[in-house]
Amino acid sequence: MRVHDIILGPAVVLAGVGLCVWATALPQPQGFAYGPNLFPTLTGSGLALAGLSILFAGIKKRRMGPLFERPDWSKRWRLAINFWLIPVAIIAYVLLVEPLGFLITATLLLFALMTANRVHPRRSAVVALIIALAINLLFASILHVPLPWGPLTAVSGWLIW
Amino acid sequence: MFYSVLSQLTDGYLLLVILLSAAYGLIIGAIPGLTALMASALLVPFVIFMQPIPAVAAIITASAMAIFAGDIPGALLRMPGTPASAAYTNEANGMVHRGKGAVALGAGLIASSLGGLISALVLSLAAPSLAKIALIFSSVEYFWLGVLGLSCATFVSGGSLAKGLVSLFLGLSLATVGMDPVSGIPRFSLGSPDLLGGFGLIPVLIGLFAVSELLRNAANPPRAEALPSISGPILVPSLINLWRHRLGTLRGGSIGTLVGALPGAGSDIAAWISYAVARRGSRKGRREDDIGASERIMSASAANNASLGGAYIPATVFGIPGDAITAIVISVMFIKGINPGPTLFLNQPEVIYTIFGIFFIANLALIPLGILCIRGFGYILRLPRAYVSAVVLMFCILGAFSVENTLFSVGLIALFGLLGYVMESNEIPLAPAILGLILGPMIEETFMTTMLKSQGDLSIFFDREIGAVLGIVTIAVWAGVVLLQIWPKRKLKSKPTE
Numbered sequence: 270m271r272v273h274d275i276i277l278g279p280a281v282v283l284a285g286v287g288l289c290v291w292a293t294a295l296p297q298p299q300g301f302a303y304g305p306n307l308f309p310t311l312t313g314s315g316l317a318l319a320g321l322s323i324l325f326a327g328i329k330k331r332r333m334g335p336l337f338e339r340p341d342w343s344k345r346w347r348l349a350i351n352f353w354l355i356p357v358a359i360i361a362y363v364l365l366v367e368p369l370g371f372l373i374t375a376t377l378l379l380f381a382l383m384t385a386n387r388v389h390p391r392r393s394a395v396v397a398l399i400i401a402l403a404i405n406l407l408f409a410s411i412l413h414v415p416l417p418w419g420p421l422t423a424v425s426g427w428l429i430w
Numbered sequence: 431m432f433y434s435v436l437s438q439l440t441d442g443y444l445l446l447v448i449l450l451s452a453a454y455g456l457i458i459g460a461i462p463g464l465t466a467l468m469a470s471a472l473l474v475p476f477v478i479f480m481q482p483i484p485a486v487a488a489i490i491t492a493s494a495m496a497i498f499a500g501d502i503p504g505a506l507l508r509m510p511g512t513p514a515s516a517a518y519t520n521e522a523n524g525m526v527h528r529g530k531g532a533v534a535l536g537a538g539l540i541a542s543s544l545g546g547l548i549s550a551l552v553l554s555l556a557a558p559s560l561a562k563i564a565l566i567f568s569s570v571e572y573f574w575l576g577v578l579g580l581s582c583a584t585f586v587s588g589g590s591l592a593k594g595l596v597s598l599f600l601g602l603s604l605a606t607v608g609m610d611p612v613s614g615i616p617r618f619s620l621g622s623p624d625l626l627g628g629f630g631l632i633p634v635l636i637g638l639f640a641v642s643e644l645l646r647n648a649a650n651p652p653r654a655e656a657l658p659s660i661s662g663p664i665l666v667p668s669l670i671n672l673w674r675h676r677l678g679t680l681r682g683g684s685i686g687t688l689v690g691a692l693p694g695a696g697s698d699i700a701a702w703i704s705y706a707v708a709r710r711g712s713r714k715g716r717r718e719d720d721i722g723a724s725e726r727i728m729s730a731s732a733a734n735n736a737s738l739g740g741a742y743i744p745a746t747v748f749g750i751p752g753d754a755i756t757a758i759v760i761s762v763m764f765i766k767g768i769n770p771g772p773t774l775f776l777n778q779p780e781v782i783y784t785i786f787g788i789f790f791i792a793n794l795a796l797i798p799l800g801i802l803c804i805r806g807f808g809y810i811l812r813l814p815r816a817y818v819s820a821v822v823l824m825f826c827i828l829g830a831f832s833v834e835n836t837l838f839s840v841g842l843i844a845l846f847g848l849l850g851y852v853m854e855s856n857e858i859p860l861a862p863a864i865l866g867l868i869l870g871p872m873i874e875e876t877f878m879t880t881m882l883k884s885q886g887d888l889s890i891f892f893d894r895e896i897g898a899v900l901g902i903v904t905i906a907v908w909a910g911v912v913l914l915q916i917w918p919k920r921k922l923k924s925k926p927t928e
Binding site: 270271272277281285288291292295296298301303304305308309312313315316318319320322323326340341342348351352354355356358359360362363366367375378379382383386387388393396397400401404408411412413414415 | 475476478479590592593595596598599600602603606610612613615617618641644645648649650651814815816817819820821823824825826827828831832835837840841843844847848851852855856870874877878881882886
């Protein structure tokens, strides 16, 4: 996803100015020469200035390139699915791992990712289960990361040693 | 102390960790699209449960191996496995097509190893004396070092200066989220307890570098190519080459160590600079035959591995990371109770010398393991990508979770993955943002404590000798960059006919 500098510049300026305005709302402690708003104001101003400079560069070359360039992958649905599946899988993990537990969530996500990449569903189901089980054993038993078990809590003792 | 370092280094468990992380680093580096940084970030969930020394050893070894392994797909498929190999991908690929694949890869391997050893030597010799100077540093000096580091990171990031600055200020702005370091007042936390501590470095790194890379790979699946075969011995010709190109390799190693020590300038920049110096500055490097190509490959290969060691100079002496990989190492060190900085050299010298020793072991081990990896590259390439990228994503999620133990940090990697993808698509470099996020809190804290000491008098920043010198250097760097921005344009305008 590529945007022309003439759009990117003002977007950055807006973010910088927004940060400066937000920083004015911070409380000012007594007896300090500089308060907690100093650094956000400086970085916000820096963003705004850099954005302005991008805007000016964009005005100079405004005829070069389209304002907004759609990435090639977005025109092919299979690639678009591959792309969006990654953030969707991460969010799905955040939402599902507590209720379903790691083993089930990881199996589902690995299955979805592999199937989207043209692995035969039956094969990816088996591979996903094996990989999820291996990761679960590794993290729960060897590295002692507290991964949730969800509905499998009752049987988790069999898999942790 | 020598014996305690030696006994730590010959510990069986440590050597096993080094061996396993070497194999892991070689495989990750050899897969196009998976970088040395990604290899290091994904090691975090594992190393967090190890003792401090093996934890640091795992990251040092894996990153050194991955940087070399990136040469292999670069030479054979013309797809650099890591960005650090991009400088000489065409050269090495050309030699492969002339039937000199074993020579090209062997030259890269031996130069990588020697470059790494040079930087390890410089690190072991220079760091202790630098640490003695650093002991007298106050918040003023650390403030200037932080600002100087950020400036270098932005100016060497390449491309447009304005976009480098956007990245820098974005990172610095993200660093202000959470409690203010002096007064403890929460900023921009939106009332969320997860944001009170600010954005964790590891989730942001995994998002910006690993998830964004997965997104790019998903959108542009690499095409399968026929693998040229490599025949002939590797070790003997590369030793002959090492003698023939000893100067180029030494020069590459020195350039790499220096560039690596600059904050923000990583192995890819080191390789490009060393490549350019070899091409323009040496008689052998100017030649258009295989000897010229070997000279350039060896100079650049030595530089990218040397930069890894160079980055540990500011990291161990000042606690200021030179690049994103050392930033990971520093966070792991803090979690494990080793506080990098000059006092580490006083209080736990055996820890620091063991870490330096690991550099020597890793770079020596690179030669046999690297040859195995070159021979076995066909098998690595046959790893089905659909499975590999799914598993890498799973480890990204677990990596973010295991450091902070919150699902919030898992969500962050999706957000920062998309941000990194959009930034790269618009030629906004990622390195300044990361350095801003890491150094931002340090700069703010040292500024605020200095101001508390001087009751708001800014002249204190030039009162102390070392501080004043660092301050003047920083200001001179900025003035120089601004002049360079204006100068070439004037020159071009005055000569419109050219």
